[in-house]
Amino acid sequence: MASILAVDDSASMRQMVSFALKNAGHNVVEAVDGQDGLNAAKENKVSLVITDVNMPNMDGIALIKELRNLPDYKFTPILMLTTESAPHKKQEGKDAGATGWIVKPFDPDQLLATINKVLG
């Protein structure tokens, strides 16, 4: 169905997100940090990006900024994974150009519901 980029330095989160999305028929590209995510976005044409915020080698906010500078990703939906204890991060993300956010912890069904809304 769609090609989705999942960026998170936590392997278990990546696995879960990847599994849930693949299970729903999507194609998933994984990246382990911001820099990896940026490279992956350049190498693969994806229709949606999901990224964690706290990562080494370029955090989520910086990644979003970089993505929005790429012509292919000007309007691509980008969702941040935030925690409810860091509300200011949502604003930072939005300022950087994020489409929206998903609050951690979430379960796969919540994730899929949100993805489906965005992908249309």
Place this chain on the structure above:
Amino acid sequence: MAIDITQFHETFFEESFEGLDIMESGLLNLDIGAADNDTVNSIFRAAHSIKGGSATFGFTEVAEFTHGMETLLDEMRDGSRDVTQESVDTLLQSVDCLREMLAASRDKTPIDVDRSEVLKKELESILATGNNSSTLAASGELKDHDQASESNDREGWHIKFTPHHDMLRTGNDPVRMFRELAELGELIVDVDISQLPILDDLDPEESYMSWELTLKCNVEIDKVKEIFEWVEDECDFELSEIKSETPAPDSAEKVQDTSSEVDTSATLHRAIAAKPQAAKAAAGGKTPANTDSASIRVSIDKVDALINMVGELVITQSMIGQLDCDFDDFDNSRMEKLRDGLTLLERNTRELQESVMRIRMLPISFAFNRFPRMVHDLCQKLDKKIELKTTGEQTELDKTVMEKIGDPLVHLVRNSIDHGIEMPEERLAANKSETGIIELNAFHKGGNIIIEIKDDGAGFNKDRIKAKAIERELIGSDEQLSDDKIYDLIFQPGFSTAEQLSDISGRGVGMDVVRRNIRELGGNIDVTSEEGQGTTFTIRLPLTLAILDGQLVCVGDEIYITPLVSIVESLQIKEEFVNNIAGQTELYKVRDDYIPIVRMHDMFGIGTKRESLEGGLLVVVEGDGKKAGLLVDELLGQQQVVIKSLETNYKRVDGVSGATILGDGTVALILDVDGLIDLSRNPPAPARNQESSIREVA
């Protein structure tokens, strides 16, 4: 369709334990006065990941406990809080507690709530006295206090929605939001395009339109606001109720830029109503479990090297295959090519073997990295000053060997801390620096890995050791022993010269167990010491458990492998040195020792034509401190053999530790030296073996 997320638990635990290691080493390396921000950040990230993961995967107590640590670390990394010794110590203890909690979650055993509560309070008190007034409240922001008005007379909502010009730039699409609204109920959409510029001036990346939406459905206000949550700042949004008595919306409720938040912190709140946990069995001085995991991480380089080597092997094989060896037609040039091919094959196979073994190898840093923390904690406890130095952390050894060498290493380092390094005052009085040094060195030598545990402490007192040994009747009171032999005495069972058995290292689990464990791995341990200067323990270990350096021996028609590491020497028997005890046990005099002769033919029920012992071959072996001489017929070559299990398809056989496949494809048994020595003292009932010679049993 619910996805079973328990399948990701294992990965979560693995990465969490790694994260805890990162936190611990980071905390130990923090300079209290000038904390390096990168380090603090990495510690924070590790805590953050664990918190996020544990919440996601349903480990609520862990999530809740980690939250406090994360908050503290967050303040440290953004500069609003200083890094103090107190907070570092509390965080270190919290790391320990978290380890236990994670292990309990993984093993499905009860979590020690008391311990975590104590630490949580400590964290809370640190946070309370901080530079800002953050609390440990799980959800820190205000819940939207909009009236959850139960208006049964509400017919729907009227929405005026005007995206700002650049709303599209965040990838938000008004159509998406309308679709969501339409899912709630009947939606009527009216668009206002009055702001659209002429085509030439139109920028397709900008939004010029605004909409009036009528949602005919009695839903809660939150449900509507939720849909527009992401774009709150990027649009003008007006929301008003449509009530049945009033045909038109009266007081429009302007809802703009709220910071309302859909409450997803329910999981954390639930955790606060703590369920009383039953057993506190997990508590109390339990060192973090050293799980022998059944999986191994391999660097991709090693795998690539392996693939290359197999490729070469295939090429060599096809090259030899192409030689088309028809024996009638064989000539010298073919012979040459065959020989070359076989040499190449030998090299390929050897390289492949080395490459495969390297896969099981991990750097010894995995074993060494528990020591900085241990030294730090014990120093605090004993009021000693010790610096730990490690070299050769990248030296690789087999994963299983490393897992098993952990406990012996801990014992030796504890000994150094406890009995080796003196109290600071003593050291100063002896003209030494106040801070003692313990060195852990690892390096490869020959086909082995050498690990040194070196301290510059008090060293061994020869006289005290001798006295203790005499007291324990290990040696005679007038025995003359070389220094080496004296130091070697500490490896005798039950030996401890500590005045009182401190709970740290004198639990009677002594040096003899350490030596035995190392021997079981096919290695050895030696000690040298100088009184007043220090002590050095040297451990020698084979690089892998699957391969053995063996001496092939012939007993009757059968070939057996004796592990080289167990062989002391081989000699030819001279009848004059043979002694007989009670007509049964035969002893052979080798210099000053009398060692029992083990007649392999009898042990294994193999026939022999040999009548007298004169001229027979004796292989002197040593196992677990005892020596014996194995009577064999012939010494064949020495070679490396691959150890194959006998127990996979059969069972354990006394005197045999495994089997191997020789070059000709036949099976040869590998001798278990310790087992043989025991067997020789308690010979088995004669097997009903057709070839066995009739022999009387004691």
Place this chain on the structure above:
Amino acid sequence: MSTAQQIDTNTSVDVMTDTDQYLTFILAGEEYGVDILRVQEIKGWDSVTPIPNTPDYIKGVINLRGTIVPIVDLRHRFSLDAIPYGATTVVIVLKVTSDNGNRTMGIVVDAVSDVYNVAAEEMKPPPDFGAISIDYVKGLATVEEKMVIVLEIDKLLNSGVMENAEALLQ
């Protein structure tokens, strides 16, 4: 001159009734059968490495493509007279199930006979032989007018090999 044959367990089985396939072999003139699903392969007899201090029906172990496999001589096991191994002497390699998992073991027999289908209802319960414990016999079948003694291979090989059992003789 060892021949190795893999048994293809995909040969069709009568799906109508509850039928099993058995590989039969000859031992001292009698025909015995084992569940074909347990047969991994058939090898010619090759030399064996003896294991010390084991009952003499355990000939020793062989190298089967890198794995150490114990070999049981069934003539010994059934206390029949031993005969020298000849050209038709064969080792049947079997997959044996026990409490601690699966093992691979081989049995030495005089010769291999054939593969037969036997329906469950055609199998008669074994009478008390006296010679072999009925624990080790699944039942008797009549195939082409011959009597085939169908063996309970797990019990037979596990009991002998795993405990240092004395005789099978009751």
